[in-house]
Amino acid sequence: xxxxxxxxxxxxxxxxxxxxxxxxxxxxxxxxxxxxxxxxxxxxxxxxxxxxxxxxxxxxxxxxxxxxxxxxxxxxxxxxxxxxxxxxxxxxxxxxxxxxxxxxxxxxxxxxxxxxxxxxxxxxxxxxxxxxxxxxxxxxxxxxxxxxxxxxxxxxxxxxxxxxxxxxxxxxxxxxxxxxxxxxxxxxxxxxxxxxxxxxxxxxxxxxxxxxxxxxxxxxxxxxxxxxxxxxxxxxxxxxxxxxxxxxxxxxxxxxxxxxxxxxxxxxxxxxxxxxxx
Amino acid sequence: xxxxxxxxxxxxxxxxxxxxxxxxxxxxxxxxxxxxxxxxxxxxxxxxxxxxxxxxxxxxxxxxxxxxxxxxxxxxxxxxxxxxxxxxxxxxxxxxxxxxxxxxxxxxxxxxxxxxxxxxxxxxxxxxxxxxxxxxxxxxxxxxxxxxxxxxxxxxxxxxxxxxxxxxxxxxxxxxxxxxxxxxxxxxxxxxxxxxxxxxxxxxxxxxxxxxxxxxxxxxxxxxxxxxxxxxxxxxxxxxxxxxxxxxx
Numbered sequence: 381x382x383x384x385x386x387x388x389x390x391x392x393x394x395x396x397x398x399x400x401x402x403x404x405x406x407x408x409x410x411x412x413x414x415x416x417x418x419x420x421x422x423x424x425x426x427x428x429x430x431x432x433x434x435x436x437x438x439x440x441x442x443x444x445x446x447x448x449x450x451x452x453x454x455x456x457x458x459x460x461x462x463x464x465x466x467x468x469x470x471x472x473x474x475x476x477x478x479x480x481x482x483x484x485x486x487x488x489x490x491x492x493x494x495x496x497x498x499x500x501x502x503x504x505x506x507x508x509x510x511x512x513x514x515x516x517x518x519x520x521x522x523x524x525x526x527x528x529x530x531x532x533x534x535x536x537x538x539x540x541x542x543x544x545x546x547x548x549x550x551x552x553x554x555x556x557x558x559x560x561x562x563x564x565x566x567x568x569x570x571x572x573x574x575x576x577x578x579x580x581x582x583x584x585x586x587x588x589x590x591x592x593x594x595x596x597x598x599x600x601x602x603x604x605x606x607x608x609x610x611x612x613x614x615x616x617x618x619x620x621x622x623x624x625x626x627x628x629x630x631x632x633x634x635x636x637x638x639x640x641x642x643x644x645x646x647x648x649x650x651x652x653x654x655x656x657x658x
Numbered sequence: 659x660x661x662x663x664x665x666x667x668x669x670x671x672x673x674x675x676x677x678x679x680x681x682x683x684x685x686x687x688x689x690x691x692x693x694x695x696x697x698x699x700x701x702x703x704x705x706x707x708x709x710x711x712x713x714x715x716x717x718x719x720x721x722x723x724x725x726x727x728x729x730x731x732x733x734x735x736x737x738x739x740x741x742x743x744x745x746x747x748x749x750x751x752x753x754x755x756x757x758x759x760x761x762x763x764x765x766x767x768x769x770x771x772x773x774x775x776x777x778x779x780x781x782x783x784x785x786x787x788x789x790x791x792x793x794x795x796x797x798x799x800x801x802x803x804x805x806x807x808x809x810x811x812x813x814x815x816x817x818x819x820x821x822x823x824x825x826x827x828x829x830x831x832x833x834x835x836x837x838x839x840x841x842x843x844x845x846x847x848x849x850x851x852x853x854x855x856x857x858x859x860x861x862x863x864x865x866x867x868x869x870x871x872x873x874x875x876x877x878x879x880x881x882x883x884x885x886x887x888x889x890x891x892x893x894x895x896x897x898x899x900x901x902x903x904x905x906x907x
Contacts, residue, residue, distance in 0.1 A: 397751050399784060401781050401784050402781060402782050402784065404781060405777070405778050405779075405780070405781025405782050406778065406781075406782065408774075408777075408778065408781070409767065409770065409774070409775075409778040412767075412769075412770040412771075412774040412778070413767050413769045413770050414769075416769050416770070416771075416808060417769040420769075479767065479768075479769070480767055482768075483765055483766065483767045483768040483769075483809070483810070484763070484764050484765045485764065485765060485766050485767045485768075485775075487729075487731060487764055488759075488764055488766060488779070488821075488824065489782070490729075490730075490731055491729045491730065491731065491754060491758075491759050492754060492779065492782040492783060493750075493751045493752070493754045493755040493782070493783070493784075494782055495751060647733075650730075650731070650732060650733040651732075651733050651735075652692070653692070653723075653726065653731070653732045655731045655732075656722075656726050656731050656732060
């Protein structure tokens, strides 16, 4: 690395007040708190596994009744599997943050030199690690109960997964903003946001099913394009790149709005003393 | 107000600290209200390096709000808060790196062990030789045997000791305490006070001690700031509690 490059890197890190040690410390903190917490383990590993097994059997049952309807079953199953990535990221981010609030540790965290940027990145990274554990278990279960799934989805599934993880992180920023605004009363916000967006994302049904006003809204929800794309790919085997380009643009707008929301809600939390009541 | 860059500010403080007494903490005209209730009004004081100051007041006097403003958990409506001659608003990260806080009312993360929690805070404060520091502090406060116990299983007194260990981890220049002796036995209180006196003598540690208990403040602190209904009603040498508030209308 040249001197100029190292100077730029140093400037960038200082400008963003970023410390790898703090990031690493907080990420480990969120992982430590999971390993002995049975509620977290159940939410991360047990609940998604049970849901997956249930839908595997549903798909197999649809296939037994009518083998032509396998693709319908597959589209429902893939909806469940892929939606799990997004929902897990939001719910984990909120749960990790609120775990400290419920333990009365949140003030201890905020009086350290940690920046909001480091905090959110640590939350996302820890959620990502937990989601990978969940993904690993789900993959094993899919191999056992529905091995055809991977042959139908293929490598293209990685693009959808990556997109859903990124969008999940952005929605988590909105969830954190609500917590900064209203405190620990917002413990339901992770579930609420993921379920609310799920309606417009058309996870298990086609967009055309929605009534006109909801359908109109769904055009502004990037995940609706993704699940439409998954269904199209499963039925025709064709992947249209536009189905990923359009949602990327919309996601970028969501990202900008979420940053503004987070910044102002954090400032409000300090003004209204929310952090001291949480 | 013109802000002196941090680099020069620290250099200035180091070079002049022998001759001129620069306040370490400066509150000027600080006020805070929620809706129509005034919590703090025109709070102005300064604390010098190495001072041990007690903040006393009845319930609802604004002690904890004052502490939360110092810790950057709450932003004041008016006035300025400066630490190490730096404005808290613009330099929170560098200020918070040099101070710490302990309260008997806060707990660390319940599902992590004492050791895991302390390591986390060691990393958040970028402490060198974290493990050695944790070992020394936990053995000083007699909680070494609880290192691998989950925090939610600890008693209130043990939890306070863990919080104390956390507060000493980064060798702070300013230490803030909120009702820290509420759950401590007399032996632990005397150990804490002797550590604070030692650090005050050797490292010029500045202590802000918020409490209802006048006895603790009298034992530890040389200066007393008394608050009542959001106003400073007394700032000076520690005198009897009753005498301060008896003059209040």
